Amino acid sequence: MLERFKVKDDHAVRVGPDALRETVAGIFEKVDVPTEDARLAADVLVTADVRGVDSHGVSNMLRSYVNGYNRGEINPRPQWRVVRQTPAAATIDSDRGLGIIIAPKAMELAMDKADDTGIGMVTISNGRHLGMASYHAMMALQRDMIGTCMTSAPPRMVPTFGAEPRLGTNPIAVAAPAKEEPPFVYDAATTVVAQNKIVLARRLEAMIPPGWLADAAGTPILDESDGKADGGLLPVGSTREAGSHKGYGLACVVDIMCGLLSDGSFGMFPGRPNFNHMVSAYKIEAFTDTNEFKEAMDRFLRTLRETPPAPGADRVLFPGLAEAEAQRDRQANGIPLHDEVVTWIRDLCGELGVGCQV
Amino acid sequence: MLERFKVKDDHAVRVGPDALRETVAGIFEKVDVPTEDARLAADVLVTADVRGVDSHGVSNMLRSYVNGYNRGEINPRPQWRVVRQTPAAATIDSDRGLGIIIAPKAMELAMDKADDTGIGMVTISNGRHLGMASYHAMMALQRDMIGTCMTSAPPRMVPTFGAEPRLGTNPIAVAAPAKEEPPFVYDAATTVVAQNKIVLARRLEAMIPPGWLADAAGTPILDESDGKADGGLLPVGSTREAGSHKGYGLACVVDIMCGLLSDGSFGMFPGRPNFNHMVSAYKIEAFTDTNEFKEAMDRFLRTLRETPPAPGADRVLFPGLAEAEAQRDRQANGIPLHDEVVTWIRDLCGELGVGCQV
Numbered sequence: 001m002l003e004r005f006k007v008k009d010d011h012a013v014r015v016g017p018d019a020l021r022e023t024v025a026g027i028f029e030k031v032d033v034p035t036e037d038a039r040l041a042a043d044v045l046v047t048a049d050v051r052g053v054d055s056h057g058v059s060n061m062l063r064s065y066v067n068g069y070n071r072g073e074i075n076p077r078p079q080w081r082v083v084r085q086t087p088a089a090a091t092i093d094s095d096r097g098l099g100i101i102i103a104p105k106a107m108e109l110a111m112d113k114a115d116d117t118g119i120g121m122v123t124i125s126n127g128r129h130l131g132m133a134s135y136h137a138m139m140a141l142q143r144d145m146i147g148t149c150m151t152s153a154p155p156r157m158v159p160t161f162g163a164e165p166r167l168g169t170n171p172i173a174v175a176a177p178a179k180e181e182p183p184f185v186y187d188a189a190t191t192v193v194a195q196n197k198i199v200l201a202r203r204l205e206a207m208i209p210p211g212w213l214a215d216a217a218g219t220p221i222l223d224e225s226d227g228k229a230d231g232g233l234l235p236v237g238s239t240r241e242a243g244s245h246k247g248y249g250l251a252c253v254v255d256i257m258c259g260l261l262s263d264g265s266f267g268m269f270p271g272r273p274n275f276n277h278m279v280s281a282y283k284i285e286a287f288t289d290t291n292e293f294k295e296a297m298d299r300f301l302r303t304l305r306e307t308p309p310a311p312g313a314d315r316v317l318f319p320g321l322a323e324a325e326a327q328r329d330r331q332a333n334g335i336p337l338h339d340e341v342v343t344w345i346r347d348l349c350g351e352l353g354v355g356c357q358v
Numbered sequence: 359m360l361e362r363f364k365v366k367d368d369h370a371v372r373v374g375p376d377a378l379r380e381t382v383a384g385i386f387e388k389v390d391v392p393t394e395d396a397r398l399a400a401d402v403l404v405t406a407d408v409r410g411v412d413s414h415g416v417s418n419m420l421r422s423y424v425n426g427y428n429r430g431e432i433n434p435r436p437q438w439r440v441v442r443q444t445p446a447a448a449t450i451d452s453d454r455g456l457g458i459i460i461a462p463k464a465m466e467l468a469m470d471k472a473d474d475t476g477i478g479m480v481t482i483s484n485g486r487h488l489g490m491a492s493y494h495a496m497m498a499l500q501r502d503m504i505g506t507c508m509t510s511a512p513p514r515m516v517p518t519f520g521a522e523p524r525l526g527t528n529p530i531a532v533a534a535p536a537k538e539e540p541p542f543v544y545d546a547a548t549t550v551v552a553q554n555k556i557v558l559a560r561r562l563e564a565m566i567p568p569g570w571l572a573d574a575a576g577t578p579i580l581d582e583s584d585g586k587a588d589g590g591l592l593p594v595g596s597t598r599e600a601g602s603h604k605g606y607g608l609a610c611v612v613d614i615m616c617g618l619l620s621d622g623s624f625g626m627f628p629g630r631p632n633f634n635h636m637v638s639a640y641k642i643e644a645f646t647d648t649n650e651f652k653e654a655m656d657r658f659l660r661t662l663r664e665t666p667p668a669p670g671a672d673r674v675l676f677p678g679l680a681e682a683e684a685q686r687d688r689q690a691n692g693i694p695l696h697d698e699v700v701t702w703i704r705d706l707c708g709e710l711g712v713g714c715q716v
Contacts, residue, residue: 088446089476089644118447119477123645146614159662161671166662174611176618184614186607192600211600218668236594236601242550242569243594246605249544249677253532255658256504256542260534261645264654268661286447287481287619296622300613303626304517304524310576313519319607 013342014334019357021046023345024058026354031069032076037101041065044100048132049335052326053187055196056132059341065098065129066348073274074098074128080105088117091262092124096274099124100131103149103277107139110281114145118286124277125263127151133173134187136279141177144290146282149173151275152258155267157191158232160245163218165232168267169195170254175320177284178297181305185320190251191233202227211238220244254278371700372692377715379404381703382416384712389427390434395459399423402458406490407693410684411545413554414490417699423456423487424706431632432456432486438463446475449620450482454632457482458489461507461635465497468639472503476644482635483621485509491531492545494637499535502648504640507531509633510616513625515549516590518603521576523590526625527553528612533678535642536655539663543678548609549591560585569596578602612636 021042028038049057068074078097082090090109094102106122113120130136130151140147153168169189176184189195192212201208208227215221216231220239235247255266259276266272284290307316330336337345342358349356379400386396407415426432436455440448448467452460464480471478488494488509498505511526527547534542547553550570559566566585573579574589578597593605613624617634624630642648665674688694695703700716707714 084645086476086641086644087474089641091645116445117475117477118444119475119479121477121640146619158668159665159674159676161667162662162665162674163668164665166665172608174614176614184610186611188601188604188607190604192595209599214668218666219670236604237550238596238600241567242596243546243605245675245677246546246548246594247601249546250530250608252542252658252662252677253544256532256534256655260651260654260658261504261640261642264646264650266654266658266661268658282479282619283444283447284619286444287442287449288622292622293618296618296624297614300610300618300624300626303624304520304610307517307520307522307524308576309519310516310521310572312577316517316520317603318517319603319610 011338011340012336013339015337015342015358016334017046017050017331020049020058020335023349023354023357024062027062027066027348027352030352030354031066033069033101034077040104041098041100044104044131044135046335047135050327050330051132051323052330053132053323055194055200057335058345059337060196061129061131063344068098068128078102082109088113088119088121090122092122093263094124094127096126096128098128099151099275099277100129100135102127103130103136103279104139106277107136107147107149107279107281110279111140111143111145114281114283114286115143118283119280121278121280123258123262124279125259125265127275127277130275130277132187133171134175134185137173137175137187138183138185140281141175141183143281144177144284146174146176146284148175148280149277150254150258151277152255152267153275156195156233157235157248157251158214158218160235160240160248163231166268167248167251167255169233170251170267172250172254176297177294178301179291179294181298181301182320182324184297184301184318185323187319190236190247190254192236192238192247193233195233198227198230198233369696369698370694371697373695373700373716374692375404375408375689378407378416378693381707381712381715382420385420385424385706385710388710388712389424391427391459392435398462399456399458402462402489402493404693405493408685408688409490409681410688411490411681413552413558415693416703417695418554419487419489421702426456426486436460440467446471446477446479448480450480451621452482452485454484454486456486457509457633457635458487458493460485461488461494461637462497464635465494465505465507465637465639468637469498469501469503472639472641472644473501476641477638479636479638481616481620482637483617483623485633485635488633488635490545491529492533492543495531495533495545496541496543498639499533499541501639502535502642504532504534504642506638507636508612508616509635510613510625511633514553514591515593515606515609516572516576518593518598518606521589524626525606525609525613527591528609528625530608530612534655535652536659537649537652539656539659540678540682542655542659542676543681545677548594548605548612550594550596550605551591553591556585556588556591
């Protein structure tokens, strides 16, 4: 599905996840990130690649992170701190630290709170890019909790009936454990597609499908287009009649939970350069028996997976199933990286004096 | 917008909200609901009408509730109880009580927990219809909290790529207070439209817009249709390419938070006749200064409201704005009810011996 947006295998080099993780950690260290944080950052990026979420992996994100550090926009050694907290809630100022490093620490705090009270939620201000939101949500799985994560991003989404972008792609991630089935992992922008899909489509000179973009006046583009008349991303639903106010409304929820509820800012806030986040954890045992929950999740996910397919479809997926399958494949056979990406990593390693294992 | 689905004013009788509330409470009492619960139930229904959410008001819902009580499917005097709880979390068995009566009680519990810990969340099993989800979420506004509410409904949504319904319309509601602007109130099904819209369209013999329904084989219907080939409701996004996996995934989240996390059931669970719910409350002061939050909300909502409109649109709304405007109008001028509905209420009052004020 959407095969035209996949990296073509004939340009791909398979790279082992451990080798990639080591190499990327070395690069983060060279831009002054402390060793432990560098390893964490590398793990978040490579986990995205391993799970087939290339849009948030090494090839798409590492370059912009390195540039951000080099330009001083991201703080490699942030003095992040908890500015307010109660037994179940906290707010963190991340001091311009990269989200892929701060969010896991915030999630640890949320999970500790959930251990004590049943629920923990942490909002995060003054942040930088979050990476794959589901990485942070999935941390909860190891502790028999449901995890969520959101990020309020700079404006790209045109509100329903609006002519100009006012909200970010504002993704929502939710992870819940099962027993034998792969975990349920939902992770999606509240726009029809993530911004990276548009960038990728342009790079591959692919046509943009109907309903993804607004034109410069704000009118939804409902035919295939070359993407040149890009007035912003449409909310999920594409048009009012087909429910775009739902994607728009959910994007607002993300701005409220991440931004308004941390430092009172939002995607359009004047002068706010980047991202605010939110993570939360729900301890299953606080609501019901954990083992029974996981067995029920197996039944639920199988019910979805075994739905008879519609004409033209091979099978029905549930959120996280394709990613778990990619994980099995890529963990064993390596991550397919475009040869240009491999060359770029090797050059960067040479430049920075990092031992390159890819 | 979507004017063809509105009650035509030339068939409408304006009824005062207080008179309607009294009358409806009297009807609930006659089907053996205790006085206080009957008043609460009437308030939930009439609040939907006052806010212009006719799909969940008296005209669309009262009849099915009365039938449910008469057939013994809804318990008028449920012995609902908290089956498990921690400082921030609880699970309630509602003993087949109507959701519009049990959910407000659960929300009170969630808010008390949020007062203590910062957050409160309550899952509700063994439930019946929830009414307008945002009623329960909006209860949080009075206590300077953000409120949410969801309900896991019987199967009507066809999963992306699937040929048969597997999930309910599974709506999500989120309410957050502002200072001078009307509160932010999001309340929407995760299907493109609520089931009631299809019922209403059939009653009015209106055509169904593209992207709302699947045909009997599960293929999305992408032209206008008469709605006779109804194989189920499509998730928000309508097709995989336009993001239907997002509506589908969010509907799964609702099943998990309401059903799996209460009694381990879900919409498709064999033998589960009806609904499970979830309510939660987030105390703003636990995360940030409440007054600053509300002032920031004003700025945020104005930024949205003042977005230049796209061609053909009058203005940009934010979630809850149109409902607040309806509330101002209907509180002053009465609720427009179709004359057939008024006749039905009068007849029912006569039958049950209820003093009719409409």
